[in-house]
Amino acid sequence: MFVFIDCNNEGAEFIHADAHSISVEDVLAPSSDVPSNLIRQFFPFDDAVCHDGHVLPLLAVQLTVLADGIFLACSFNHAVGDGTSYWYFMNTWAEICRSESSQGHRHVPLDRYFMDEAKPPIKLSFSNESEFIVRYSPPPLREKMFHFSSEALAKLKAKANEEHGTSNISSFQSLSALMWQCIIRAWRLPAEQVTSCRLAIQNRSRLQPPLSPNYFGNSIDGISSAAKVGELLANGIGWAAWAIHEAVVAHTDDVIRGNVRKWVEAPVIYNGGMLDGKFCVLMGSSPRFDMYGCEFGWGKAVALRSGAASKFEGKVSSYPGWEGGGSVDLEVCLSTEAMTALEADPEFLNVVSLNIN
Template sequence: MPSSPAMVTVISKCTVKAEPPPKLLANKKCHLTPWDLAMLSPQYIQKGHLFTNLPPTFSIDDIISNLKTSLSSTLHHFYPLAGRLATQHEVDNDGNITGTFVFIDCNNEGAEFVHADAQSISVEDVLAPFSDVPAFVQSFFPYDGATNHDGHCIPLVAVQLTVLADGVFLGCSFNHAVGDGTSFWHFFTTWAEICRSKNVNVFPSRPPIHDRCFLEGAKPPLKLPFTHESQFIERHYPPPLREKMFHFSSEAIAKLKAKANKECGTDKISSFQSLSALMWRCITRARRFPAEQVTSCRVAIQNRARLQPSQSPNYFGNSIYSLRITATAGELLENDFGWAAWVIHEGVVSHTNDAIRGMVKRWVEAPVVYKLSMFDNFSVVMGSSPRFDMYGCDFGWGKAVALRSGSANKSDGKVSSYPGWEGGGSVDLEVCLPAKSMATLEADPEFLAAVSPFVPLHVQTSQVI
């Protein structure tokens, strides 16, 4: 099996601008909210699709041309993505910098489109259903290692079409200071919608809302209390990690949920809270912590529906928090599974309109830019969401056979969630752990009792075609 990023060769790169150019007011600034500014130090979102069923009558050149044209039209509707980040400084009477303002300059400098070749790699090589995610997958994404702050000098979104021996991989790197996972998939599904229609004038079924949400006390422009980017930007270099995909069928998820609720005498615990509890317990056990060690489960949680009045699901920007739920290793493992699920449930329920507004108020009083080093090796970080319609991204080639991510924002204990290929409430988890912890997890009885086998590739493709 190929194992080196050198197997991926870039054929060409080009800039794709919004067309027609968006009609903006003279002031092209898009001010950033506390939720946006807090994301300046982390890395770009990197997600992509593996396709096997390209139309036999289409050439790669035709596919690339259609992708570029439809991307240009999509950028017209998502015009901040065609801009760049910009910074202005507050200066006192003596010429000393006293603060920093970061915003999006909607200047239509454009996105980047990359065409790459990897025809020595097969679809089966990428899937690697019984082994770790291959290292070469990281080369399917542009801007490896870039921080969101780098959006001052590189595009805010870049896509790469990598041609494989028997399929293609379409990867996207998306600046996380511009938007969260909901915004990422809104953009990506809209691009797919326009691409498969082959009509660049089609109006999106879900037009984005670009009016940024500034709550009370957080009026733009918001000042960061820094004089230089080095004070809030951190380059992240994770330790060597194994990265592996695990599948949970809809039946397995239903059993986890039923077990958690039965043990707690309730019906309020959700499927994802149950799954998060399983991963928190099993990864903590694999790490072999002493009983007194404080651990945490961090869950990416949406604000849109929790705010009053609620935000539209079409709101384009960041509207999330990383909710931190704690327990000692002893509490987590000596109590039953339902106890852990209920602790997570209580944390999620506490994330109310008042709590969100209180967090914003505290941020304005003492602005913070998140750094990946804040996620210690005692945490399990549940990212992404199986609720996103990831397999709904049909570019005119049918349904993808798999989803994968790049190296961005990976750390010890990072767990990314995807809908399972077969749907129905199934879930795929991408787990990152050091080799020793991963080997222990793979042998954990509680984990093995819940995890399901993957659907074989030949079954998937026969159903797609």
């Protein structure tokens, strides 16, 4: 079995929907859980997996008109591109819509690149699609948005660096360490249980030579820091943040190319169930993506929300805060019991802001 993309020029799917009985406030649900069952209806191809791109468009957009606003949702096949590619596409589309010359044809530079270790087509060690397609359905989860101001993150970063006697720990590494410790504490695991914090990390600038800024595709990996629960919770934020920092620094060109070679030799098809219940906190997405700069001429978006993809216990997705300036919003997925414990965690409450869009 081989994997490749052969476009048939049938285009993307666009859906216009009316939901005049739903308000923006209903969608935002300030200070309460994300109304995920409602929001899922705004996204096309709910519950689809990447392999469905054989029969479904690789891109679908739904514009839902609410009572006092609009909700623009986009479903993008992850086999085609990663988060960097997605937001490059969305911002380019928005720029074209804002431009006075949008009636003309604008050339959008897109580069493709293949490592020598993985020239297409890629052969998979499967004879039938049923061997690797998993339509994962997570157990009932609470989803909630939490806001972290730039001032709170600066203090957290300073604390992490001071504790470890360094200046190299970043704000996001500090925030990831906080979530790792707080979620593990909320799970109430035994001290000897091994746990991990995984981060989705981009490869573009780490490759030698670096990829073109116009590269359109997937260039991401997952890095991980592991520790026993007792060790993780007995040490401060600086200890956990430094463990994450070391994992980031170790992700070099040699490591990236080695991972690709290993995957080509023994391909693995990932699915949402592989991490759920594995005592793992996964930090996904990125506050560096220019999400609020994606403006179609209607004004700045009031908030960001995501669909059902990759939602499982311990998944944390990061977004830039609405006010900018280095602020961050986190979308956290946890069981009811664990979310209740997180909301009452003193260390978490000392950093998080209560007001969020």
